[in-house]
Amino acid sequence: MGVISEARCGGHVDVIAELARVEGIDYETLRRRVASGRIIIVRNNRRPKIRITGIGEGLRTKVNVNVGTSGAIADMKMEIEKVRTAVRYGTDTIMDLSTGGDLDYIRRKLLEESDGIPFGTVPAYQAWIEGIRKFGGVDIPSDWFVSIVERHLRDGVDFMTIHAGITRDLALRAVRGSRIMPIVSRGGSILAAWMIENNRENPYLEHWDYLIELFGEYDATISLGDALRPGATADAHDELQIAELVNNSKLARDAVAKGVQVMIEGPGHMSLDKIAADVRLMKSLSGGLPYYVLGPLVTDVAIGYDHIAAAIGAAIAAAAGADLICYLTPSEHLSLPNVEQVKEGLLAAKIAAHAGDIVKLGAKAAEEDIRVSLMRAKLDWEGQIKASPDPEKASKVRMQFGGNIRSFEGVERLGKDTSVERS
Amino acid sequence: MGVISEARCGGHVDVIAELARVEGIDYETLRRRVASGRIIIVRNNRRPKIRITGIGEGLRTKVNVNVGTSGAIADMKMEIEKVRTAVRYGTDTIMDLSTGGDLDYIRRKLLEESDGIPFGTVPAYQAWIEGIRKFGGVDIPSDWFVSIVERHLRDGVDFMTIHAGITRDLALRAVRGSRIMPIVSRGGSILAAWMIENNRENPYLEHWDYLIELFGEYDATISLGDALRPGATADAHDELQIAELVNNSKLARDAVAKGVQVMIEGPGHMSLDKIAADVRLMKSLSGGLPYYVLGPLVTDVAIGYDHIAAAIGAAIAAAAGADLICYLTPSEHLSLPNVEQVKEGLLAAKIAAHAGDIVKLGAKAAEEDIRVSLMRAKLDWEGQIKASPDPEKASKVRMQFGGNIRSFEGVERLGKDTSVERS
Numbered sequence: 154m155g156v157i158s159e160a161r162c163g164g165h166v167d168v169i170a171e172l173a174r175v176e177g178i179d180y181e182t183l184r185r186r187v188a189s190g191r192i193i194i195v196r197n198n199r200r201p202k203i204r205i206t207g208i209g210e211g212l213r214t215k216v217n218v219n220v221g222t223s224g225a226i227a228d229m230k231m232e233i234e235k236v237r238t239a240v241r242y243g244t245d246t247i248m249d250l251s252t253g254g255d256l257d258y259i260r261r262k263l264l265e266e267s268d269g270i271p272f273g274t275v276p277a278y279q280a281w282i283e284g285i286r287k288f289g290g291v292d293i294p295s296d297w298f299v300s301i302v303e304r305h306l307r308d309g310v311d312f313m314t315i316h317a318g319i320t321r322d323l324a325l326r327a328v329r330g331s332r333i334m335p336i337v338s339r340g341g342s343i344l345a346a347w348m349i350e351n352n353r354e355n356p357y358l359e360h361w362d363y364l365i366e367l368f369g370e371y372d373a374t375i376s377l378g379d380a381l382r383p384g385a386t387a388d389a390h391d392e393l394q395i396a397e398l399v400n401n402s403k404l405a406r407d408a409v410a411k412g413v414q415v416m417i418e419g420p421g422h423m424s425l426d427k428i429a430a431d432v433r434l435m436k437s438l439s440g441g442l443p444y445y446v447l448g449p450l451v452t453d454v455a456i457g458y459d460h461i462a463a464a465i466g467a468a469i470a471a472a473a474g475a476d477l478i479c480y481l482t483p484s485e486h487l488s489l490p491n492v493e494q495v496k497e498g499l500l501a502a503k504i505a506a507h508a509g510d511i512v513k514l515g516a517k518a519a520e521e522d523i524r525v526s527l528m529r530a531k532l533d534w535e536g537q538i539k540a541s542p543d544p545e546k547a548s549k550v551r552m553q554f555g556g557n558i559r560s561f562e563g564v565e566r567l568g569k570d571t572s573v574e575r576s
Numbered sequence: 577m578g579v580i581s582e583a584r585c586g587g588h589v590d591v592i593a594e595l596a597r598v599e600g601i602d603y604e605t606l607r608r609r610v611a612s613g614r615i616i617i618v619r620n621n622r623r624p625k626i627r628i629t630g631i632g633e634g635l636r637t638k639v640n641v642n643v644g645t646s647g648a649i650a651d652m653k654m655e656i657e658k659v660r661t662a663v664r665y666g667t668d669t670i671m672d673l674s675t676g677g678d679l680d681y682i683r684r685k686l687l688e689e690s691d692g693i694p695f696g697t698v699p700a701y702q703a704w705i706e707g708i709r710k711f712g713g714v715d716i717p718s719d720w721f722v723s724i725v726e727r728h729l730r731d732g733v734d735f736m737t738i739h740a741g742i743t744r745d746l747a748l749r750a751v752r753g754s755r756i757m758p759i760v761s762r763g764g765s766i767l768a769a770w771m772i773e774n775n776r777e778n779p780y781l782e783h784w785d786y787l788i789e790l791f792g793e794y795d796a797t798i799s800l801g802d803a804l805r806p807g808a809t810a811d812a813h814d815e816l817q818i819a820e821l822v823n824n825s826k827l828a829r830d831a832v833a834k835g836v837q838v839m840i841e842g843p844g845h846m847s848l849d850k851i852a853a854d855v856r857l858m859k860s861l862s863g864g865l866p867y868y869v870l871g872p873l874v875t876d877v878a879i880g881y882d883h884i885a886a887a888i889g890a891a892i893a894a895a896a897g898a899d900l901i902c903y904l905t906p907s908e909h910l911s912l913p914n915v916e917q918v919k920e921g922l923l924a925a926k927i928a929a930h931a932g933d934i935v936k937l938g939a940k941a942a943e944e945d946i947r948v949s950l951m952r953a954k955l956d957w958e959g960q961i962k963a964s965p966d967p968e969k970a971s972k973v974r975m976q977f978g979g980n981i982r983s984f985e986g987v988e989r990l991g992k993d994t995s996v997e998r999s
Contacts, residue, residue, distance in 0.1 A: 223977075225977065225978065226977045226978075333946065333949045333950060333953055334949060334952065334953050384949075384952075385945070385946070385949035385952070385953075386934065386942065386945050386949070387942065387945065387946050387949060388949075422949075424931070424934045424935055424942070425891055425892065425895055425931055425932070425934070425935060426895060426935040451891060451931040451934070452927065452930055452931045452934060452945055453945040453946075453948045453949045453952070454927075454930060454944055454945055454948045454963060454964075454965070455927045455965065456948070456960055456961065456963060456964035456965070456970045457964045457965070457966050457969045457970035457973055458923055458924070458927055458964075458965060458966065460884075461883075461884055461887050461923075461924050461927050461928075462927055462931065464884050464887065464888055465887055465888050465891040465892075465927075465928060465931055468848055468874060468888040469848065469888075469892070472848055472849060483969075483973060484973045484976070486952065486960070487970060487973045487974045488973050488974055488975075488976050488977055488979070489977055491976060491977075494973075500881055500884075501881070501884050504875065504877075504878045504881055504884050504885055504888075505884075505888060507875055507877060508847070508848055508874040508875045508885065508888055509848070511809065511847045511848070511874070511875060512847055512848060512849040519809065519810065519847070521877055522808070522809050522810065522875055522876040522877055523756065523808070523810050523876075525876045525877045525879070526756045526757060526807075526808035526809070526810060526811075526845075526876045527756060529757065529807075529808070529876070529909065530756055530757050530808075537879055537909070538879065540877060540879060541877075541879035541880045541881075542877070542878065542879070542880070542881060543880050543881065546880045546906075547879045547880035547910060550880055550906060550907045550910045550911050550917075551910045551911055552911075553907070553911050553914060554646075554648065554649045554911055554912055554914075555648065555649075556911070
């Protein structure tokens with residue numbers, strides 16, 4: 154029995170009690186939200202060791218780090234180092250997006266390295282790459298897509314992006330439409346290519362009921378992919394994006410009704426004034442289910458600095474109710490990230506999530522800010538450095554000119570002047 | 577005659593025509609806004625060479641870079657390099673906040689290096705540091721503060737932070753009040769200390785009419801400082817901040833009535849849900865005059881990454897109508913920035929300003945995003961790298977693993993898949 158069903162029975166559920174402890178929320182509130190699907194507890198019941206991680210209404214906004222090889226660069230040592238870095242700097246979830254090398258081996262190895270942190274994948278990649286090899290072209294049987302999902306579930310993968318919301322009709326409208334960037338989602342491109350080439354409906358949609366059974370069996374989480382998310386701010390909130398969101402919302406409600414945990418993925422590229430409306434629309438259409446956003450990137454031009462453009466969007470999204478934020482790195486749109494860029498992207502996303510939580514959760518999140526401000530007022534440098542999201546960097550910056558910050562003579566009596574702020 | 581008065585006369589004003597060309601706005605609209613003080617053209621009429629830079633309603637959001645020595649670190653070579661870096665990466669204004677070394681020499685030298693970019697100072701620093709030396713303590717005559725302003729004006733300084741809005745009463749209420757960080761503004765601390773120690777009213781307020789005459793003579797801009805800006809998110813929008821804003825708004829309206837250009841400085845530390853209200857309140861109280869914000873920082877905890885916390889706040893502020901954004905660097909609250917951190921802070925602020933402008937100015941700002949998105953759709957790497965705010969970094973990141981980004985086999989026909997985005 155999955156956690157939704159257990160929660161509906163009303164008795165004591167261990168993982169909900171554990172989540173109540175972690176998040177500092179009373180058990181009964183959590184139980185009701187888990188029962189309604191508004192909070193998910195992301196874990197595959199076959200995974201031996203897992204950190205209990207909740208995503209959804211009233212919880213701290215979580216952040217996700219993507220790792221994984223590409224077709225050109227499959228350096229396992231580096232990917233393992235990325236996972237370790239993500240764990241060290243406090244990611245909440247990790248996704249393996251590998252597309253190069255032995256995908257089964259890589260997934261199992263990275264899962265092993267993830268230190269009990271919820272681990273996700275995008276099974277369409279492997280289905281496509283290995284499917285083309287196995288079947289000699291794009292004429293891949295539709296149940297092959299499902300068999301890869303099953304393989305990932307058996308390995309203990311906790312959540313998976315399932316691109317079930319893009320229908321053949323939507324894919325055709327996207328490629329024939331007027332978008333600047335018709336389909337930027339890689340999984341979305343795969344599904345669209347398969348549907349159009351084979352003149353078939355979406356394999357995940359065709360096998361939806363079986364997928365529900367599978368995910369139910371492992372109590373894993375379906376993350377409904379946004380194949381048609383805008384890849385340019387000019388494409389945001391067009392009928393394609395909204396049509397897919399409507400489809401995903403229906404599917405998500407169906408999953409919850411059947412006791413399967415689910416979240417919905419969101420944009421993407423979007424000017425900042427659209428973000429709060431986007432989150433509210435998603436919450437309304439889905440009945441308050443968890444929303445997992447990629448950024449959003451509030452401009453298309455921040456090439457080399459997309460982690461900053463994404464942090465702006467993510468903070469606004471989190472404040473408006475987004476529940477899980479996917480990090481972006483400075484290498485977005487340019488290259489696979491290196492280890493340092495993974496760290497930079499994660500820290501930017503964590504800062505954004507916290508800034509959003511100050512609004513979303515109020516005092517509960519802001520107490521950390523008060524703690525730091527009190528240390529700042531006391532000129533407690535050691536405390537501030539320890540409180541930094543990156544104490545090593547903070548310490549280095551603090552000492553870069555010898556750590557000598559002086560107050561102006563004569564103003565020390567005002568007591569709480571940090572004397573490092575402007576004007 | 578200052579530009580406000582010229583604009584009011586209704587004839588042709590060269591600098592307004594030049595601004596119309598730079599900003600792509602019709603002359604008459606600009607003329608009316610300059611006449612009403614809603615747009616300022618920041619330049620000291622004694623400065624031989626100046627880039628015509630407008631700040632205010634309907635214009636592109638501008639960014640400011642602070643440079644300058646500290647009491648402990650006075651490395652002119654580094655400060656000059658910071659100015660050059662700020663110029664190279666496209667700052668709109670520069671402020672010299674030096675507090676160590678020969679302040680007159682430093683100011684003149686950095687002004688010379690600023691390549692015609694509007695240049696600002698905070699004269700209270702020099703007034704205090706040299707005043708204490710000259711008068712043997714804090715018993716500095718009030719007209720000394722004004723004499724330093726005059727010295728800066730004669731040097732060609734284009735705008736100056738003048739902390740006229742903090743009265744003695746407000747200073748006392750701040751130090752006796754319940755804020756976590758009573759006064760974090762350095763200039764504000766100086767004014768407060770002087771007023772409290774000498775039991776006198778604010779020297780800038782006392783000599784306000786003479787200051788108006790002086791700034792009028794040079795057609796320079798008064799930037800009314802926010803001595804009581806919140807230095808902790810917990811202190812934001814308290815009665816001290818608002819009382820000073822009310823004072824500054826009255827003074828600003830008085831300056832405009834007398835034909836002197838003025839802007840008002842704003843926070844500071846502030847949770848992101850308060851920012852739009854803050855900007856709207858300022859615009860309402862001041863009658864739509866230009867707003868110059870420092871960040872705002874949307875969390876207190878981003879130690880070592882304050883440029884990101886500030887970019888989040890700045891983007892929201894710009895979208896809501898803020899006109900000039902002061903950058904913050906990763907070294908904020910920790911140390912004087914080094915040259916690389918100046919660059920990082922500036923680029924984060926520029927990305928934020930642009931993200932805000934997409935909302936504030938619509939198509940006019942978004943056309944750059946469309947241009948980049950079209951290049952992205954065509955996989956035009958060279959064009960994208962050139963369009964980056966930092967082409968050198970973008971190129972390096974692009975090539976960090978050999979520049980080999982492949983589409984999935986079989987999806988190329990979808991044409992516009994960048995294949996570097998997630999899922």
